[in-house]
Amino acid sequence: MAPKNHTPQPDDFTHIRDWVFDLDNTLYPRHTDLFSQIDARMTDFVAELLQLPSDEARVLQKQYYRDHGTTLKGLMTEHKIDPNAFLERVHDIDYSWVKPDPALGEAIKSLPGRKFIFTNGDTRHAQRTAQALGILDHFDDIFDIVAADLMPKPAAVTYDKFMGLHRIEANRAVMFEDLPRNLTVPKAVGMKTVLIVPNNMEGPLGDVWEHEGYDGEHIDYVTDDLAAFLKAAQRQLEPGE
Template structure:
C-alpha cells in the first residue's frame, strides 16, 4: 500500500466480534480494480452520453465525469438534468464481457465463513451484480443484493439510501460492517456506527482512476484500509 494512505492499525478480530451483517460494495471491492471490468462500463457510459446528448466524445466524457462527481452516478445526473430512461441506460452500460473477472474461490470461502448475513450494496443494478458475483463464484453466499433500483435510483453516498437499505433488512448499524472502494461512501456508515473498511488497489497509486475518487481516504471515518479483501476477512477468524 502507498504511504499516501493513512496507516490503519493491524486488524483486531475483536473489533468485528459483534458484527452480524456484512455489507459489500461490488465494483472494485468484491472484484479487484485490476480486473479492469469497470473500464468497459465506463466506456459504454461515455458512448451513451455521446449518443443521447449528441456530443463529441471528448465533451461527452467530460459531462459523464461531471455528473458522476456531482450526483453520485452518471445516471443520476442524466435523470435530473435530461430525464433519461434509467432502464435503457442500465441495460446499455452493463452489456459487457464478465469473463474479465477471474473466479475467486478463496474469497468465496471466507465470505461463506463469516457469521451472520452478507449483502451486496451497489450503485449498479441487480443484473450486473448477479453476473459479476456469479463469475466470481460467490453469488450464493449473499442474503440479498440492494441495488440502485431498490434505492429508488438515489445512489450512495445519499444518507436516505443507507437508511432505506438498513430499514429494509432490519440491520442494526452497531452490529454491521461495510466494505467499499470509495472513501466518501463510508462517511454515512461510520456516522451510523458501522465498522468501515476501505478497499484500495494493490500497489495503490494516486493516478489509479479519477484522482478525486480517492479524496477522504485518510479520514477518521475509515477504520481499516486493505488491498486484499480475502486476506483481511481471513484475519478476522
C-alpha cells in the same frame, strides 16, 4: 495517506452480524478493470444522447458522476432519461474479464451472520459479476440502484432505506467500499468501515477526486486484499484463539 489499520485486532469484529459489500472494484480487484467497460459505455450513451464528441461527452459524464453520485442520476436530473434503457446499455459487457476467486468465496462463506451486496449498479450486473467470481451463493441479498429508488450512494437516504429494509443494526455491521466518500454515512451511523484499495496502490486509480478522503477519520481500516482481511477477521471470531 495517513496510516490505517490493515489487520483486524482482537475482538474488533466479534460483534459483527451484518457484512455489507460494495460491488465494483471491491469484490473484485481494481486491476480486473471490468468497470472500464461500463465507463466507456456510459460515455457513449452521453455522446449519442446529446450528440457530443466523445471527449466532450466524457467530461460531462464525469461531471454528472461527481455532482450527482452516478452518471445515471445526473442524466435523469438534467435530461429525464429512461433509467432502464441506460442500465441495460451500460451493463452489456464482457464478464469473462472477472475470474473465479475461491479464496474470497471461502472467506465470505465462513463469515457469521448475513452478507449483502450494496451497489450503485443494478441487480443483474451484480449477479453476473458475483457469479463470475464464484461467490453469488454466499450472499443473502443484493440491494441495487433500483431498490434505492435510483438514489445512489453516498446519499444518506439510501443507506437508511437499505438498513431499514434489512433491519440492520448499524453498530453490529461493517461496510467494505473502494470509494472513501461512500463510507462517510456508514461511519456516522455507527458501522465499522473498510476501504478497499488497489494492490500495492498500483494500477488504474480512476479520477483523483474519487479518492479524496483516504485519510479521513470515517475510515477504520484499509486493505488491498479483501480475502486476507476477511480471513483475519474470521480468526478473531473463532473461540479459543
